[in-house]
Amino acid sequence: xxxxxxxxxxxxxxxxxxxxxxxxxxxxxxxxxxDPQPAYIDVNVPGQSNWCDCGxxxxxxxxxxxxxxxxxVNEIIPERDDEAEAWQAESxxxxxxxxxxxxxxxxxxxx
Numbered sequence: 001x002x003x004x005x006x007x008x009x010x011x012x013x014x015x016x017x018x019x020x021x022x023x024x025x026x027x028x029x030x031x032x033x034x035d036p037q038p039a040y041i042d043v044n045v046p047g048q049s050n051w052c053d054c055g056x057x058x059x060x061x062x063x064x065x066x067x068x069x070x071x072x073v074n075e076i077i078p079e080r081d082d083e084a085e086a087w088q089a090e091s092x093x094x095x096x097x098x099x100x101x102x103x104x105x106x107x108x109x110x111x
Contacts, residue, residue, distance in 0.1 A: 001040045002077070004065075006048040006057035015040045043077055046087050053092060060095050064088055 001018050003011060019037045026032040048057050064087050065072050076086050 001038055002043050002065075003041070004043050004045050004058060004061040006045055006054060006061075007051075008047055010042050041077060048092070053096070056092060056096055056099065059099070060092055061087065 001015070001022070003014065005011070019040060022038050023034045026034050043061075045057075045061055048054070072086075
């Protein structure tokens with residue numbers, strides 16, 4: 001289980017809840033016991049410079065991670081690397097503009 005927090009927070013209560021949920025779901029649906037419990041990693045990602053771009057950064061990290069999951073799981077994350085090049089955090093401004101354009105376009109369809 002990976003968490004990506006651009007504000008740098010750690011979430012021990014979420015960690016416990018997610019692990020319990022996965023363990024209980026495995027037992028409920030498949031009668032499987034998960035032992036040891038799933039690994040939980042707070043991924044070291046570049047931080048945001050304001051308090052309003054959390055969702056944007058989640059989308060950005062999601063896009064980057066799933067562009068090459070093997071690279072991130074095997075190289076970037078284990079090294080605790082917040083290298084901007086890997087995460088392309090500098091593209092947040094462009095991502096914000098692209099998202100705004102998309103929302104405006106979709107909104108126009110409903111007006």
